[in-house]
Structures are given as C-alpha cells and as structure tokens.
Amino acid sequence: LVSEEAAAIAYLEEYDKLTADIHYQYTKAGWIYETNITDETLANMTDWSLKLSDFKYREAKNASRFDLSKINNKNITRLLRKVMNIGIAASPDTVKLKKISDIEGEMAGIYSTAKGCIDVTTCLPLEPDLVNIIANSRHYEELAAAWKGWRDASGKKMKHLYPEYVNLLNEAITFDGKYEDMGDYYRSDYESPTFESDVRALFQELAPLYENLHAYVRRKLRQHYGADKFPNTGHIPAHILGNMWAQDWTNVYDILAPYPNKGSNYTITRMYKVAEDFFTSIGLNKMPLLFWQKSMLVKPIDREVICHASAWDFGNKRDFRIKQCTTLTDEQLLTVHHEMGHIIYYLAYKDLPYLYRDGANPGFHEGMADIVTLSFQTPEHLKKIGFLDDVPAQNEGDINFLLRMALSKVAFLPFGYLIDQWRWSVFRGDTMPDSYNEKWWDLRCDLQGIFPPVERTNADFDPGAKYHVPGGVPYISYFVSFVAQFQWHKALCKVANISGPLHRCDIYNNTMAGSRLNDMLKMGSTRPWGEAMLKITNGTDGQTNKLSAAPLLEYFGPLLKWLQENNRMYNERIGWDKKKCPNVQSA
Ligand SMILES: O=C(CCC(O)(O)[C@H](Cc1ccccc1)NC(=O)c1ccccc1)N[C@@H](Cc1ccccc1)C(=O)O
Numbered sequence: 168l169v170s171e172e173a174a175a176i177a178y179l180e181e182y183d184k185l186t187a188d189i190h191y192q193y194t195k196a197g198w199i200y201e202t203n204i205t206d207e208t209l210a211n212m213t214d215w216s217l218k219l220s221d222f223k224y225r226e227a228k229n230a231s232r233f234d235l236s237k238i239n240n241k242n243i244t245r246l247l248r249k250v251m252n253i254g255i256a257a258s259p260d261t262v263k264l265k266k267i268s269d270i271e272g273e274m275a276g277i278y279s280t281a282k283g284c285i286d287v288t289t290c291l292p293l294e295p296d297l298v299n300i301i302a303n304s305r306h307y308e309e310l311a312a313a314w315k316g317w318r319d320a321s322g323k324k325m326k327h328l329y330p331e332y333v334n335l336l337n338e339a340i341t342f343d344g345k346y347e348d349m350g351d352y353y354r355s356d357y358e359s360p361t362f363e364s365d366v367r368a369l370f371q372e373l374a375p376l377y378e379n380l381h382a383y384v385r386r387k388l389r390q391h392y393g394a395d396k397f398p399n400t401g402h403i404p405a406h407i408l409g410n411m412w413a414q415d416w417t418n419v420y421d422i423l424a425p426y427p428n429k430g431s432n433y434t435i436t437r438m439y440k441v442a443e444d445f446f447t448s449i450g451l452n453k454m455p456l457l458f459w460q461k462s463m464l465v466k467p468i469d470r471e472v473i474c475h476a477s478a479w480d481f482g483n484k485r486d487f488r489i490k491q492c493t494t495l496t497d498e499q500l501l502t503v504h505h506e507m508g509h510i511i512y513y514l515a516y517k518d519l520p521y522l523y524r525d526g527a528n529p530g531f532h533e534g535m536a537d538i539v540t541l542s543f544q545t546p547e548h549l550k551k552i553g554f555l556d557d558v559p560a561q562n563e564g565d566i567n568f569l570l571r572m573a574l575s576k577v578a579f580l581p582f583g584y585l586i587d588q589w590r591w592s593v594f595r596g597d598t599m600p601d602s603y604n605e606k607w608w609d610l611r612c613d614l615q616g617i618f619p620p621v622e623r624t625n626a627d628f629d630p631g632a633k634y635h636v637p638g639g640v641p642y643i644s645y646f647v648s649f650v651a652q653f654q655w656h657k658a659l660c661k662v663a664n665i666s667g668p669l670h671r672c673d674i675y676n677n678t679m680a681g682s683r684l685n686d687m688l689k690m691g692s693t694r695p696w697g698e699a700m701l702k703i704t705n706g707t708d709g710q711t712n713k714l715s716a717a718p719l720l721e722y723f724g725p726l727l728k729w730l731q732e733n734n735r736m737y738n739e740r741i742g743w744d745k746k747k748c749p750n751v752q753s754a
C-alpha cells in the first residue's frame with residue numbers, strides 16, 4: 168500500500184510540470200494582449216484565463232482527495248494547500264468567471280487607451296504626455312485641465328462596470344465559504360489574522376512624519392502658487408504635486424529646495440545596463456539573453472499597448488521580461504530598477520517547485536523591487552556612476568537629500584495605505600456604488616491631506632483613474648514594501664559593515680549584503696514570510712520576524728527634526744481638518 172505521503176509526492180511532481188506548462192501558455196497570451204491590444208488578442212487571453220481556471224478547479228479537486236492529517240511533512244501539506252487555494256477559480260460557474268474576465272478586459276482597455284483632453288482639440292495618452300505635463304508644468308490651470316481630463320477619460324468611463332465586477336468577484340470567492348469577501352481573500356496572502364490591524368498601526372506610527380513633510384511642502388507650494396489656492400482647512404490641491412495621483416512628489420523638488428535636479432545623459436539601454444550593473448555588483452544575477460531579446464522596453468508607435476510597467480515570469484525558468492514604456496527621466500530610471508528587482512527575485516527562486524515561485528508575500532516582491540533605490544540614489548552612488556558631479560557637503564546636503572527621498576518614500580505612505588482601505592470597504596459592502604467617489608475622497612482628503620482642484624460628484628469614479636483598480640492589482644503590497652525595504656536596508660548595511668547614517672549607506676559592490684538578500688529571495692514562498700524577514704534581519708539590531716516602522720523612522724530621523732524646527736520657525740500649522748474636504752459633494 169503506498170503511503171498517503173508518497174502518493175502525494177508523486178501527484179505533486181506531476182502537478183508541477185502540468186502547472187508550469189499551462190501557466191506558460193496563459194502568460195504568453197497575456198503578453199501578446201498587453202503588447203498589442205486588439206479584440207483578437209483580448210479574446211485569446213480571456214480564453215487562456217478560463218482554461219487556467221478550469222485547470223486549477225480540476226487539480227484542486229484532485230488534491231482534496233489526500234488526507235492531510237495522515238501527512239506529517241509540513242512541506243507536502245503546504246504544497247497541497249497551495250494547489251487547493253485557487254481563489255475565484257473555485258466557483259463552478261464558468262459563465263460568471265467569463266463575465267469577470269470580460270469586465271476586467273474592458274476596464275483595462277478603457278484605462279490603457281484613454282486620452283485625456285486638456286482643451287477642446289487636444290487629447291493625450293497618460294504615458295508619457297499627461298504624466299509629463301503634471302510633472303513639468305507650473306501653471307495651476309494647465310495642471311487642473313490635465314488632472315480633470317485624465318479622470319474624465321479613464322475612471323468616469325468605467326464607473327458603470329465596477330459594481331457588477333465587485334459583486335461577481337464576491338459571489339465567486341465566497342462560493343465555498345472559505346472567505347468573507349474578495350478583500351478577505353487578498354489579505355490571506357499575508358497569512359496573518361492580525362494583518363489588517365498591523366498595517367493600520369504602522370500607518371498611525373508613520374503619520375506624524377508625513378504630516379510634518381506635508382506642512383513644509385504646503386508652505387513652499389503656497390509661496391509659489393499664492394495663498395488664494397490654499398483653503399484654510401489645511402489641504403493641498405491634489406494636482407500641483409508633480410504626480411497624477413499625488414503619490415510621489417519628487418517632480419516638484421525644484422520648488423521645494425533650490426538644488427540642481429540633474430537630468431543625466433543616458434540612453435534607454437544604458438538605463439537598463441546601469442540597473443543590471445547594480446545587481447551584478449552585489450553578486451546577484453545578470454539578465455538572461457532572452458530578456459534583452461523579448462522585453463518591450465519602449466512604447467511601440469504602431470499599436471496600442473498597456474504602458475503601465477510590469478515584470479513577467481513565463482514559468483519555464485528561462486523566459487523573463489519587462490514591459491515598460493521607458494522614457495529618459497530620473498523617475499523612470501527608478502522604475503527600471505524597480506522592474507528589474509522583480510526579475511532578480513524571479514531568477515533567485517526559478518528552480519523551486521512552481522507553487523513556491525512567488526514572493527514570501529506580495530509586499531516582499533515589491534520591496535525587493537524597490538530596495539535598490541535606497542542605495543542607488545545616494546549622492547555617493549550617483550557620483551560613482553557619473554550621474555552627479557560632486558557629493559554635496561555633509562549636513563546641508565543631507566537635508567536636501569533626505570527631503571528628496573522623503574518626497575517619494577514618505578509622501579507615498581498614505582496613498583499606498585488608502586487604496587485598499589477603499590477597496591476592502593467596497594468588497595465588504597460598507598461602501599456602495601452611490602458613494603464610491605465620496606468614500607474615495609474621504610480617504611484621500613483625510614489621510615493624504617489633499618483635495619480635488621475641480622468639483623467631484625458621484626458621477627465621477629476617481630479610483631478608476633489609478634491603474635491598479637481597473638487592473639485588479641492589490642495595492643497594500645506597496646505600503647508593506649515601503650516599510651519592509653527600510654528594515655532590509657538597515658540589516659544589509661549592518662551585514663555589509665557599512666557604518667554611518669542609514670541614509671548615506673550604499674550597498675553597491677557589496678557581495679556580503681547581496682548574498683544575505685539572496686538567501687531570502689531564493690526562499691520564494693516556501694515558508695511563511697516572518698521566516699523570510701528573519702532570514703535578512705537575523706543577527707542585526709533590527710532582528711525581527713515582523714514588519715516594523717522603526718528603520719524607516721530612523722532613516723528619516725534627521726529630516727523630521729529639521730522639518731519640526733522649520734515648521735515651528737514659520738509658525739506653520741501641522742495637519743489639516745478631517746471630514747471637511749473642499750470641492751467634494753457629500754451625499
Ligand atoms: O505599479 C507600480 C510598478 C508596477 C509593478 O512592478 O509593481 C507591477 C504592477 C503589476 C502590473 C500587472 C500585474 C500585476 C502587478 N508589478 C509587477 O510587475 C510584479 C508584481 C508582483 C510580482 C512580480 C512582478 N508601482 C506602483 C507603486 C510604486 C512603487 C514603487 C515606486 C513608486 C510607485 C505605482 O506605480 O503606483
């Protein structure tokens with residue numbers, strides 16, 4: 168009689184091959200669609216998405232015949248549970264699943280082909296045109312036109328699709344009674360019953376740092392645009408922060424601190440080579456030849472594509488690609504490093520069983536993508552690679568540098584937190600369609616301290632103007648990433664014996680740091696993510712298996728002190744009125 172465990176092992180070996188093959192087909196269909204949006208490529212992708220759901224449904228049934236209580240190998244039972252954890256594919260109603268795919272395809276199509284009109288004759292795509300206007304214009308009305316034009320062409324056009332999308336997802340995910348709603352399923356990726364309250368506590372711990380940055384930036388922008396543009400509620404207009412969603416404020420750095428923001432002289436290919444060089448310098452992998460042959464690194468001129476950047480693992484251990492409409496800007500150089508960070512993670516775990524080829528949790532994949540930017544942007548590093556002529560003097564240069572880092576890493580925090588606060592409340596049924604936009608602006612105003620430059624009503628659907636909402640891509644992973652990457656940076660700098668302040672640490676060329684990082688990466692999702700966190704922090708003074716805001720607060724400690732002094736000197740109010748958002752109609 169073959170033991171339960173031996174039978175399970177034989178089954179999992181067969182499953183591993185079958186799942187890699189069908190995921191290859193599914194991923195290829197997705198790539199063909201995203202790099203050439205047509206009815207045919209959409210139909211083909213939807214077809215493979217349903218084939219994959221069917222495969223998952225059948226294999227979940229096969230795996231459920233094993234009696235887990237008779238198997239004491241934790242690895243085997245973890246793998247069997249992953250075979251059975253198939254999300255909405257658990258629903259036998261394939262008509263419903265097809266409808267979900269169709270709605271997602273329609274919303275993605277609206278978002279990726281939308282052209283925002285900035286006047287009666289000029290309508291422009293988001294990337295690179297509207298993004299560049301929001302980044303570079305310093306004219307209040309021109310910015311407002313681009314901001315409103317984008318939302319009218321994207322979110323507003325898909326508002327009618329979202330209520331049904333939510334209901335279908337909830338019906339499919341609650342079918343077998345394992346999950347309360349779709350938000351519950353998304354959160355289950357973190358394998359922690361306290362995850363939701365943990366991230367709320369982290370956000371509250373980080374709020375004072377954000378509020379002090381917000382107060383300083385508000386004062387500088389008020390000087391530039393005039394006090395009449397700033398209501399006495401304390402909010403900042405959402406469209407003058409250099410980013411279409413006000414999630415990254417580095418583009419208005421020139422207004423905030425007179426400091427030459429060097430646009431460096433590089434080409435698209437050089438951007439990718441510079442990023443690759445960083446990873447190889449710490450002992451991590453080069454990009455495979457297939458990467459250079461198959462990636463889409465610039466926006467094609469002859470067809471519609473999904474421009475939002477992404478990194479792809481085709482599941483055959485060889486084919487890894489980036490799809491990005493890359494342009495020559497500093498912000499884009501960071502995105503190149505981000506996307507390549509995902510590829511490095513893929514390469515680190517490519518020889519694991521397919522089911523384990525994943526981040527330890529979704530925030531870890533995003534954190535790995537981003538951690539390099541903490542070293543890459545240091546003045547020391549930019550000088551090493553010729554992107555900066557000289558390293559600015561210590562403490563004055565420090566504040567300018569920390570301010571610039573805060574404009575992306577601190578400014579982002581409330582945004583990274585609030586998108587899934589909105590989505591989870593929608594999946595829970597706490598926010599109904601007639602208050603989608605009001606709930607969105609409640610969160611945007613109260614947590615980010617910004618307000619819309621033009622009147623918003625519930626005829627608008629501003630959440631739909633951010634890629635990840637129509638794309639069905641979770642967002643709390645970025646909030647987790649922004650906390651975790653500072654924990655890892657602190658630990659790796661310690662392991663690398665790099666002394667001095669955290670914000671001046673550059674792990675470039677340090678293979679000890681790279682090897683410690685790789686020890687975590689190659690774990691994939693073999694173990695719960697606390698063990699992966701411990702793998703990096705072990706033996707350092709930040710040793711923990713949990714998320715902690717302390718390293719981020721340590722990194723920005725000198726800046727917070729400076730901001731508090733500066734805000735006090737100008738008698739600048741910290742914070743803004745809650746539950747009072749200008750230009751937003753409440754029901
Ligand atoms: O969306 C991105 C970058 C794209 C990505 O690399 O995170 C991409 C998003 C995506 C696209 C399609 C399907 C799923 C996710 N994620 C990946 O390519 C990815 C995600 C998980 C594992 C491997 C690759 N960044 C976010 C947040 C962010 C992160 C870092 C700096 C700035 C901003 C944003 O722009 O709002």
Ligand SMILES: [Zn+2]
Nearest residue numbers: 505509533536
């Ligand atoms: Zn990413």
